[in-house]
Amino acid sequence: MARTVLIVGLGLIGGSGGMALRRRGWRVAYLDPHVSLDDARRASAADERVESVGEAEVIVLATPVDAAVALLQTLETNAVVTSTCSVMRALRSAARGAFVAGHPMAGSQESGLAAARADLFEGKPWFVDAEDARVDSLVRDCGAVLERVDAEEHDGAVALTSHLPQVLSTALAAYLHERDDLLRFAGSGLRTFLRLAGSDADVWAPVLAGNRDQLAPHAEAIAALVRQIIEGDPRDAFEKAQAVWRALEPPPR
Amino acid sequence: MARTVLIVGLGLIGGSGGMALRRRGWRVAYLDPHVSLDDARRASAADERVESVGEAEVIVLATPVDAAVALLQTLETNAVVTSTCSVMRALRSAARGAFVAGHPMAGSQESGLAAARADLFEGKPWFVDAEDARVDSLVRDCGAVLERVDAEEHDGAVALTSHLPQVLSTALAAYLHERDDLLRFAGSGLRTFLRLAGSDADVWAPVLAGNRDQLAPHAEAIAALVRQIIEGDPRDAFEKAQAVWRALEPPPR
Numbered sequence: 003m004a005r006t007v008l009i010v011g012l013g014l015i016g017g018s019g020g021m022a023l024r025r026r027g028w029r030v031a032y033l034d035p036h037v038s039l040d041d042a043r044r045a046s047a048a049d050e051r052v053e054s055v056g057e058a059e060v061i062v063l064a065t066p067v068d069a070a071v072a073l074l075q076t077l078e079t080n081a082v083v084t085s086t087c088s089v090m091r092a093l094r095s096a097a098r099g100a101f102v103a104g105h106p107m108a109g110s111q112e113s114g115l116a117a118a119r120a121d122l123f124e125g126k127p128w129f130v131d132a133e134d135a136r137v138d139s140l141v142r143d144c145g146a147v148l149e150r151v152d153a154e155e156h157d158g159a160v161a162l163t164s165h166l167p168q169v170l171s172t173a174l175a176a177y178l179h180e181r182d183d184l185l186r187f188a189g190s191g192l193r194t195f196l197r198l199a200g201s202d203a204d205v206w207a208p209v210l211a212g213n214r215d216q217l218a219p220h221a222e223a224i225a226a227l228v229r230q231i232i233e234g235d236p237r238d239a240f241e242k243a244q245a246v247w248r249a250l251e252p253p254p255r
Numbered sequence: 256m257a258r259t260v261l262i263v264g265l266g267l268i269g270g271s272g273g274m275a276l277r278r279r280g281w282r283v284a285y286l287d288p289h290v291s292l293d294d295a296r297r298a299s300a301a302d303e304r305v306e307s308v309g310e311a312e313v314i315v316l317a318t319p320v321d322a323a324v325a326l327l328q329t330l331e332t333n334a335v336v337t338s339t340c341s342v343m344r345a346l347r348s349a350a351r352g353a354f355v356a357g358h359p360m361a362g363s364q365e366s367g368l369a370a371a372r373a374d375l376f377e378g379k380p381w382f383v384d385a386e387d388a389r390v391d392s393l394v395r396d397c398g399a400v401l402e403r404v405d406a407e408e409h410d411g412a413v414a415l416t417s418h419l420p421q422v423l424s425t426a427l428a429a430y431l432h433e434r435d436d437l438l439r440f441a442g443s444g445l446r447t448f449l450r451l452a453g454s455d456a457d458v459w460a461p462v463l464a465g466n467r468d469q470l471a472p473h474a475e476a477i478a479a480l481v482r483q484i485i486e487g488d489p490r491d492a493f494e495k496a497q498a499v500w501r502a503l504e505p506p507p508r
Binding site: 169181182184193198200201207217227229231235245246247249251 | 363364419459494
């Protein structure tokens, strides 16, 4: 018998999950008032549309954090519920039944089902804060690499590796908004740096609010480091930065 | 008769220029103690190696800013000299004879002749702060789009569109240096954001020093905006940032 999943929110993450899971034989239902069944089927992202949470082995919350927290507080189900949001602590505290906070380290500055792809999670880490065989199997069938983590450790880490880059990119782009005559001086470096600035406020506002305590001190430390790079000798920072870049990205050729 | 150029510094910029100009029939000589004539020829980047500045119609300074300033102060030549550095004012003040401060808006976090490509400048803006027919023709033969600009305006603009993204990327990467256990939480967003962090201190230290007065106030304003995004409602900043992103990058499809 096919395994069944109900995906709440058929956007970039939910849609990509649906596509990948259907390929691995899962039956995919979804709940999303903004996506018609025609569109979902055309994208091969789901088999069935539901109006309320029904039976499924796994329920995946692929909505912004605030909506996922609200759902967790009201959901009555025997299924195991898992999230795909960029913070874990807020969801962990809101959960009552069987729940695994999850976070696939994959995304795009684009959003919506139109940007979804079956291979979005392929080979990417997918963090989970608890052990559940159904969720583990779903994560692996999405093509992702399962990694277990403590919710607190996760939120502290992604403050630096995900949320702060987002904030810095958004801040510089917003600062350029009143100065759009300068955009003719934009090179490929700026385009790359601002890729994250295309991200959506609906997704990010609740993430930043949910991780404010972690973010604020790091942001001040970065501001101090920026000051030091501009006012002093930047060589030490450049050398450390290059080492981190090399550790992240295997050198070309 | 072939037009002649002497390129000082056969790295990413100088090498790419040499490749493009040779294709358009220029005879390319270069001065670079670190690049053998064999390597230069193998890369199709030059025809001839020289040990000191000789005759050429145009001399292109494709070295870091500090070396270019030192050269400009001592160079005795009848050629028109042009630069390719990321700041203009420092070079403009150091120049004595016929000089055009130039800045091709093309680059890479990689450096050296190995990263050079004949099409690096293709369709990219190349700013020049003065009019000279020989330099204009060199810029166009590199495939770039010539744009004239005042040196002061240029340095003010690139502080925001180029130097600040570089500093922010380097700062975050350097900050992660003592925290490399967090790199397992790196997603594609961080990789993109940190692409600039691979850049070289030798190139950037003199650029930042040469544009410090422009950079410092913008850096403080960005720090304040970051604080506001984290502590307050980030929606306004996200919406402005998305508008800038869209203006920069034509939407996909």
